[in-house]
Amino acid sequence: xxxxxxLASAHLDSTVGSSATARAPGAxxxxxxISVILQALQILKANGWSGSRAVEFHAYGGEEGGLLGSSTVxxxxxxxxxxxxxxxxxxxxAYQPTSKPVLTVLTDTDATLQSFSQKLISSYVPEATLYTNxxxxxxxxxFSWYNQGYPSVSIxxxxxxxxxxxxxxxxxxxxxxxxxxxxASKFVKVGYRVKAG
Numbered sequence: 001x002x003x004x005x006x007l008a009s010a011h012l013d014s015t016v017g018s019s020a021t022a023r024a025p026g027a028x029x030x031x032x033x034i035s036v037i038l039q040a041l042q043i044l045k046a047n048g049w050s051g052s053r054a055v056e057f058h059a060y061g062g063e064e065g066g067l068l069g070s071s072t073v074x075x076x077x078x079x080x081x082x083x084x085x086x087x088x089x090x091x092x093x094a095y096q097p098t099s100k101p102v103l104t105v106l107t108d109t110d111a112t113l114q115s116f117s118q119k120l121i122s123s124y125v126p127e128a129t130l131y132t133n134x135x136x137x138x139x140x141x142x143f144s145w146y147n148q149g150y151p152s153v154s155i156x157x158x159x160x161x162x163x164x165x166x167x168x169x170x171x172x173x174x175x176x177x178x179x180x181x182x183x184a185s186k187f188v189k190v191g192y193r194v195k196a197g
Contacts, residue, residue: 004085005054008041008191009070009141010034011063011091015170027176028157029169032094032184034059040191053085060141063091070141078148086113087152088194089142093187094179095157095166101183103190104131104158109142110151117153120193125186133159155190 010033014026025031037057044055062068077084096102103125105117114132121130135143139160142152158165168174 003054004083005056006085006194007056007058007087007145008037008194009058009060009087009089010037011060011069011141013061013064014174015064016172017170023172024170025172025175027174027179028095028166029092029174030063030090031176032092032179033090035181036090036093036184036187036191039185039188043188043192058141063141067138067141067144070144071147074144074148074150077150084145084150086110086194087142087145087150088113088117088191089140089152089154090187090191091140091154091156092166092169093155093157094181094184095168096180096183097164098129101125101128101186102131102157102164103128103186104133104156104162106135106139106142106154106156106159107132108134108136109146109153113151113153117155117190117194120190121155124189124193128186131159131162133162135160155187157184 011030014024016022016024060069103121107114140154142154145152
């Protein structure tokens with residue numbers, strides 16, 4: 001039987017719409033998600049963590065073009081018979097305009113993993129406002145894994161239809177000066193707990 005892995009992911013690409021040459025800094029969408037998985041990796045390494053499951057950190061390309069990178073990798077894992085315990089995705093976490101940090105669990109994939117994520121947030125980040133929302137479509141890379149039969153969830157700053165969705169995403173104004181890294185650090189806390197748990 002193959003090793004059941006835990007996957008943490010975010011995406012590297014950014015866009016400003018249909019232009020192939022326009023400036024697309026992507027600070028929130030999704031450099032912020034990349035920063036969460038890198039910080040969680042750094043914490044695990046610094047603490048000499050070794051667990052019963054392999055932990056893989058995935059940084060996908062082509063998310064904005066239709067989940068191209070994650071879809072390719074998820075299909076390869078399925079074809080090779082690789083077992084995945086859980087897949088946790090972070091897509092846009094650092095635009096936090098409210099007084100309290102907001103963590104949103106997207107709820108149209110694995111119900112057990114969603115419930116577990118909500119309990120972790122309530123236990124380890126009690127100061128945060130916890131929301132749930134539905135994508136209503138394949139809104140980020142966790143869907144690629146869900147579509148291949150793997151348990152997956154995405155924890156983000158908002159859902160795609162929320163009124164507090166970052167108004168600068170997919171624009172040239174998605175820049176670092178608009179982000180709150182103190183509040184975004186709460187996502188690292190949750191990501192670390194999921195991986196270590």
